[in-house]
Amino acid sequence: MLSFLHIQNLALINQLELNFKPGLTVLTGETGAGKSILLDGLGLVLGERADSNLVRHGKTKATVTAEFDLTQAPDQQAWLQQHDLEDEHQAQNCILQRSVAADGRSKAYINGRPTTLAKLKELGQQLIVVHGQHQHQALMSQDTQRDLLDRFGQHQPLTDQVKSAYKTWQQLTQQLQQLRDAQQDAQAKLELLAFKQQEFAKIKPLAGEFDQLAEEQRTLAHANDIKTAGLQAFEHLDGDTSAASLISKALHEIERAVSYSPELAQLQQRLEGLLIELQELAGELYHYSDKIELDPYRLEEVDTRLGQLHALAKKYHLEPNDLAQYFETLNNELASLARHDEHSAELEASIKQAHIKLLQASQSLTLARKQTAQTLNQTISAAMQSLGMAHGRFEVAVESQSLSAQGQDRINFLVQTNPGQPAQALNKIASGGELSRISLAIQVACAQVAQTATLIFDEVDVGIGGAVAEVVGQKMRQLGHQRQVFAVTHLGQVASYGNQHFKVAKENTGDETITQVVPLTQQARVSEIARMIGGIDITEQTLGLADELLNKAQSF
Structure with missing residues (x-):
């Protein structure tokens, strides 16, 4: 309020x-x-x-x-x-x-x-x-008439259900149409994808393969240098004139005097640890160098494989490392195209079910509208008659039309103002006064359920x-x-x-x-009502009539 x-x-x-x-x-x-x-x-x-x-x-x-x-x-x-x-x-x-x-x-x-x-x-x-x-002007619209009927009957749960069902049906129908449009170009696309897929299938690029092969190629191409460097490093660390032999000699010198100095004993321990670590490192270098093989055949295989990956990547404007992902995408797209017929059948089944639900919801709304129309007919007819249209009769025509988000009903407000005349649509009524009264009757009736x-x-x-x-x-x-x-x-x-x-x-x-x-006070109301009913010249008689009118109304 x-x-x-x-x-x-x-x-x-x-x-x-x-x-x-x-x-x-x-x-x-x-x-x-x-x-x-x-x-x-x-x-x-x-x-x-x-x-x-x-x-x-x-x-x-x-x-x-x-x-x-x-x-x-x-x-x-x-x-x-x-x-x-x-x-x-x-x-x-x-x-x-x-x-x-x-x-x-x-x-x-x-x-x-x-x-x-x-x-x-x-x-x-x-x-x-x-x-x-000017509300009666809007009443000429059948959309407004339908909304008034639904508001009077409090049909919102049903209208919401129809709108939701219609939206679902429309969305599924659009998806099917888009799928069918795509299928028109599917054959050409299928041929192109199949050609690409065949090329990739010959190479079969693997995820991370290119980086691994590049690293292996570097190792194979310089195997001799790697092997020689490793063995020479081993000799320097643990050979006859190596670092290990020099540390051993240093330990021998310290051992002769260690008993005379505790501090020298600590240095001896550090030298011993250093010698052990040096010998272990030398052993690792030897084993690594020993397993390096000069394999020109494997190098040729790796070079060939890398060349294939480079060529495929260049042809399709890709990075070599992206080949495997693109290959997977090609396979997925081919599989998706192959499922078009299956997907179409699934969508058609879903559309059929959605249409059944839409029809059921629309039929329930139609039934509710027809029932509400009977009540609204009686309510507005009675209001019209009380508003000076003694033979007035109001009728809501609920007619079938194609399905939409508002259901499958065309709503038309018909009125009969004189006996013996058929009920006509609101826009066929010539009298503006009659139309105003009918509009008021409709508004009051609908306002009661607002x-x-x-x-x-x-x-x-x-x-x-x-x-x-x-x-x-x-x-x-x-x-x-x-x-x-x-x-x-x-x-x-x-x-x-x-x-x-x-x-x-x-x-x-x-x-x-x-x-x-x-x-306005009571007395001021009398003066104002007298002005409204009497015009410019307000007489005692007009004031008396206004007072009588006000007293009668206030006791109603």
Whole structure:
């Protein structure tokens, strides 16, 4: 429920603070007084597009703040928690704020936290629904008619199921088409891949093979040098005139004097360790050199293999080390192409199952729509008759059409305004007044099942008058028992049924024009309703009629 609205520097509004109550709130005033500005401000804070022209002349920005009581709105409380935007201190309150700068930039806040315009609009649509005076124009659309029927019947679980099933069916169908398109070029691609694969199969490159062969080639090509260097190093380390023999002589000299010096004994141990390590190293060098073989045949094999790898890599613009991975890719692609027929059969089976699920979901939705249509027919027909169309009859035609994400139904709203005439589509009705009343009947019927706590009717009673206008007021007041309702109206009969009444008026103060919105007392309401029903000259008789009208309405 909207409990508070603050507007600053918006068009003709300088500063405005309004507190609202449950029930039916009416807003009245002369044409051009600024009622639309009030709704524009509310639209801003609900996430509508910002226009810098709305900023009051001479001001840097306009600001709108709206506070909502979410005591009876658990879904909206859950939404705030889900998006981490709840008020930690007052979980049952929600404050929306929007500012628009003179340069067109705008900022949005939910409970004091910056947010995106998309989130502000998503939450706003859950808090308030606006029914405009031109709503009947949208009612001409069969899409709008279908949405109204589904909203009235609370079909969202079924419509979501149909949309999901349709999306799955479409995706699978597209995959099959893409596969079939690919199969048209598959033969040429298969021949090219097979030719490449045959070339690679002859060579059969292995992972890491090139680096290993390159290392082996270096060793084989310089085997003689390696063997000679190793044996000569062995001689230097452990031959007759080697380092080992010199260390042995040094040890012999130390052994003669070691008994005279403990410190010399430590050096003797180090020399002995050095001699052992030197002899071990010499042995390793000997064994390594001994196993080196001069193998020109193996060298020729390695050179040939490396040449094959180099040539294959050059032909396909690859690094030699990447040949094995490319060979694996070729094999996988060939295997994938070979599975095209098998994959096509699998997709066709999946598409068949998806289509069956889509049909089942669509048929369930069709059945629900037909059942809801019967209830909606009775509800709107009764509303039409109470709105002065004594023989009015409303009918929802549910006809079959091709499957889509919305099901397999074409929804058409038909009405009969006079006995003996066939029911016709809404766009065939010539009378604007009749169309306005039918539109209002539909809106009120659908509003009764709306999940939003606050509804705004913006001059939807245009073209209505007399006793019918009184019925409109009664219906809105009744609706106010279930929802918070706002009605912008020019009809005194409707305004008299408000639980709360605000007057919108312009004031000229010097060089400025300011729009003011003030709550009316009982006596002020009598004067305002008298103005609405009596025009310029308000007589005692008009005031008495207004007082009588107000008293009657308030006792309803």
